[in-house]
Amino acid sequence: MTNNFVHVPPAPTAPDELIRRDLARVWHPCTQMKDHEQWPPVAIARGDGVWLEDTAGKRYLDAVSSWWVNLFGHANPHINAAIAEQLDNIEHVMLAGFTHPSVVTLSERLAAITPGDLSRCFYADNGSSAVEVALKMSFHYWRNVGRPEKTRFASLANGYHGETLGALAVSDVPLYKQTYGPLLLDTLQAPSPDCFQREPGESWESYTRRQFEPMRQLLEQHAHELAGVILEPLVQCAGHMRMYHPVYLELLREACDEYEVHLIADEIAVGFGRTGTMFACEQADITPDFMCLSKGLTGGYLPLSVTLTNERIYQAFYDDYENMTAFLHSHSYCGNPLGCSAALATLDLFEQSPVLDDNRELARVMAAAAAPLADHPHVGEVRQHGMVLAIEMVRDKAAREPYPWQERRGLIVYRHAMAQGIFMRPLGNVIYLMPPYVITAEQIRWVLGVAAEGIDLATRD
Template identity: 55%
Template sequence: MAQSDLIQRTQAAVWHPCTQMKQQIATPPLAIARGQGVWLYDVDGHAYIDAISSWWVNLFGHANPHINAAICDQLNQIEHVMLAGCTHAPVVALSERLAQLTGLGHAFYGSDGASATEIALKMSFHYWRNHGQGGKTEFISLKNSYHGETLGALSVTDVAIFKDTYAPLLRQSAQVMSPDWRLAEAGESAERYALRAAQDLADYLARHHRQVAAVIVEPLVQGAAGMAMYHPAYLTRMRQLCDEFKVHMIADEIAVGFGRTGTMFACEHAAVRPDMMCLSKGITGGYLPLSAVLVTDDIYSAFYDDSTARGFLHSHSYTGNPLACRAALATLDIFAQDQVLAANRSKADYLDRAAMPLREHPLVANFRRTGMIWAFDVVGAKPDFARDFYLAALEQGLLLRPIGNTVYFMPPYVISEAEIDQLVNGSLIALNQTTVTA
């Protein structure tokens, strides 16, 4: 099928996400035919490194043979059965393995990251209600936070372009200082700034904890804020404050879980266990929609009762889908068998060295890395920088989508050193093509 034909048909029939469709006339989408490893191939045979892991979901490459085989095997057993009143081996095995990895005892499943956020918020409120504290209805998040775009998730999101239009539909929530180290004063360390930001949370909780059900946080990296990174001391202090003031700590590990920050889960950097952990994106290796909210035994016990009304009655038709759970189990197998986290440390060190020309570029500021996430800000970027850089990167065989003036890399873990070199060199060319010095 010709690329032009597929693009015309998609523009006529598909409403693409996070897209002003009129702009697709001038900047049409890529017509992708297949993928292999870190590569995507369009219908005309052009190849692109998927340097953002297809919206941060792909961990072990496209068409991964181990995950393919697991899904094919599951297809011959059971493709789906409702999880209300039924159970099946993949969802049980996945729940057991996630509990072992996190220390959180039960998993409640959804379909995507936003649904995980909705589940966690509802669960927190309902927990307090079951404990006779129905007045704890408020939530706290960080400034510039992102937790999804359904109404509950959007209520704790603080990104204006997503939130402002729907403000009349949303519950009010409180936003406290972000620990993003780019906001530190001159000479202030990332750790000291993180602790100063945590004091803002402490002050708010001291005044309002009786009304607060939970604090929700993206551990270590605020993705939609332009890959805002911060010191783990913030998480350590947050855990202490949540214990002191009796509010839940919800860790939104949707984007940063499954090795992205260098440990299996970002909270491990601070040696803290949240009350709830939201997971999605990489959970199936980028294959199938799945999310989970993992909770402490204390939270689970609050719903365990003779009364149906005290139960958590939230549901999705495809909750705990067997195919998705098998993909997730295969993903965890790869972590266990291939020493992925150790291999990632070596690859990250290599990319750090290869990226020195980018780090030292006169228009690059705040070059930063956490685990397998890199980002830098472009000084003096033009209003259309993100679009122009995206197009220039495509010419270099790279799929990259800057967030404003922030360019970031979040490649699949299977990227090779030669592919890293192409990623860095192509990005440098694209940067020089889309910027002008003062």
């Protein structure tokens, strides 16, 4: 049978009419919808490189990579072509009982570029789901090897790992977690190594080492019941972009080995070059037992995630069917061919040019452009790991006293930047820059200049 249906694109819609239709039906994520009575959503028609263009033709520089996902710019020709080629072959096939070239090749390439012996890839749809896979796999591993008492997880205060219930349980950002507390697993938290709280004159490394002691004590006390520890290497992104020294990862890897607890690295936001190395764990020269990847995995194109682990963990599930040790977890779009083709094209771009070297130069430009803000009377800290830079506004600089969250000072910076043609979405009182890697030095200086203007406006009493 021939399919004679011809797709006809919808007729162009006036911007105001599109917003009216949106607000009548769409419930936006991470949004108090009543805010849109004052500040309607921006209707985006197209993207090109670092730019987003709305339906009225105004352009905005995407300084936060559209929630940290975009690496090589919007409408990247190489990624576009790879997806189009894949679309001509197969758009999707279930990964249970089937395979396809894109998922096999992607798995081989990920195993080759990730740290150490991470040789097995389990696919899901998004970052939260990758974390769920890691938690379930860790728990199930201990059950399969005869240690069923190891059922709990530990994480860091101020950490964030996603919105699904398992991922939320090991998170510690009250804004997202508090409401759902009765639904969540009972987990353990160690103090964050976040260096914002260090003493005057204390180095990042010294403070981070000192902050590891509570985690060591937690592991010593609870090792008998702990399946794993999960953390975001180097940057607690949703936790106001707080940062710490790589030595924490080194110390935690040693302690997890000593106490027989899995180490789960959530590199969903910090992987693929964001912190200056391909993966943040490389800066401590460690290999986790599980690594969760998403966001930049497809260059910001399609939802895809992967949880990597090692052969030892894989073998604990490899058995005769009747012994019921298999990992019976699935998502309909596991290993989707279109997503895998986008991921392969993204890895191509890392191989075709010195992306990490170029990023280090851009990071130096970011640091130099932001440096004057360190002396601002209402900036408590300017901090940076690679292509992630954060500026924290405070009421009292000496005491590092924050502004009350109810004052929404970051929103003032956001609105000022949007008026200037820059899209920044602050985290409370923290203004940050996490741009696509195709941004130029001149654009970085412009963005940080506009950020400085916005901070002046936001901190004016």
